[in-house]
Amino acid sequence: MTTPLYAIPGAPATSAPGVTEAAGVAPPRTVAQVLAQSQVEAVLDELDRDLVGLKPVKQRIRDIAALLVIDKLRLAHGLAAATPSLHMCFTGNPGTGKTTVAMRMAQILHRLGYVRKGHLVAVTRDDLVGQYIGHTAPKTKEVLKKAMGGVLFIDEAYYLYRPENERDYGAEAIEILLQVMENQRDDLVVILAGYKDRMDTFFQSNPGMSSRIAHHIDFPDYASDELMAIAERMLAGMAYRFAPEARAAFDEYLARRLQQPHFANARSVRNALDRARLRQASRLFAERDRVLTEADLTTLDERDIRASRVFAS
Numbered sequence: 001m002t003t004p005l006y007a008i009p010g011a012p013a014t015s016a017p018g019v020t021e022a023a024g025v026a027p028p029r030t031v032a033q034v035l036a037q038s039q040v041e042a043v044l045d046e047l048d049r050d051l052v053g054l055k056p057v058k059q060r061i062r063d064i065a066a067l068l069v070i071d072k073l074r075l076a077h078g079l080a081a082a083t084p085s086l087h088m089c090f091t092g093n094p095g096t097g098k099t100t101v102a103m104r105m106a107q108i109l110h111r112l113g114y115v116r117k118g119h120l121v122a123v124t125r126d127d128l129v130g131q132y133i134g135h136t137a138p139k140t141k142e143v144l145k146k147a148m149g150g151v152l153f154i155d156e157a158y159y160l161y162r163p164e165n166e167r168d169y170g171a172e173a174i175e176i177l178l179q180v181m182e183n184q185r186d187d188l189v190v191i192l193a194g195y196k197d198r199m200d201t202f203f204q205s206n207p208g209m210s211s212r213i214a215h216h217i218d219f220p221d222y223a224s225d226e227l228m229a230i231a232e233r234m235l236a237g238m239a240y241r242f243a244p245e246a247r248a249a250f251d252e253y254l255a256r257r258l259q260q261p262h263f264a265n266a267r268s269v270r271n272a273l274d275r276a277r278l279r280q281a282s283r284l285f286a287e288r289d290r291v292l293t294e295a296d297l298t299t300l301d302e303r304d305i306r307a308s309r310v311f312a313s
Contacts, residue, residue: 027076085214091196092219095265106151117149125159157192158202249305
């Protein structure tokens with residue numbers, strides 16, 4: 001067999017997943033049997049439980065999982081042998097859950113036998129592209145070696161291509177990625193992520209990359225009520241809560257912040273809560289002689305929210 005130009009050491013030869021069954025174990029014949037053996041449904045349930053909103057995204061992930069389950073049943077009947085293309089593109093604004101969904105996708109692929117390890121390696125251009133001749137190939141291949149057996153998540157992938165800079169080495173990283181995405185797709189799934197308009201431009205400039213992406217999933221922005229639900233989940237996870245007046249104030253904060261630039265959905269919510277916790281800590285710190293109750297230590301009040309500069313405008 002001819003060795004691929006950019007073969008990654010340690011990666012197995014191409015083979016269809018799930019063909020070889022454990023000795024003495026009959027291949028699955030029903031969807032229920034595949035789900036029971038793989039425990040994939042538990043990952044899908046976690047996705048529903050842990051992420052607010054994102055209904056179209058969750059449905060697409062369920063559709064992909066359903067395709068892979070049926071594909072395993074087809075394999076059991078000898079109806080297919082080729083590994084399906086599973087490379088994906090996640091588009092949307094920051095803070096819409098793309099990395100979290102990629103992690104869940106890695107778990108699904110692992111449990112169904114499409115990748116060996118099921119880990120996620122998240123990178124940006126700086127992790128792949130060198131600054132001088134001969135630097136990019138080793139960097140890119142090292143990242144690919146770490147990602148083999150799992151999912152490689154490339155955030156802001158459009159920065160790999162900079163046609164305005166003749167001395168840019170991003171094209172070399174793209175060439176290596178393209179080779180590996182095609183020749184070793186049985187052991188690595190690549191997920192590209194970024195703003196939709198920029199990813200569209202990237203694909204227009206790189207038709208080879210576009211042809212290798214089988215699934216395009218768009219992540220919508222969160223509505224204000226979803227952002228409030230996210231905030232309350234985040235606080236609960238840190239053993240905090242809103243006082244009733246603070247919750248109303250944060251609802252007003254969100255309405256104002258959504259009208260301002262550079263809003264990053266759940267990421268901006270987390271940052272706002274971190275600043276509110278700082279204000280609460282400073283407020284309690286100033287009351288040095290007061291005995292602080294558990295309620296004092298776990299409750300954000302209205303002052304902690306309204307001290308934000310968002311209310312100054």
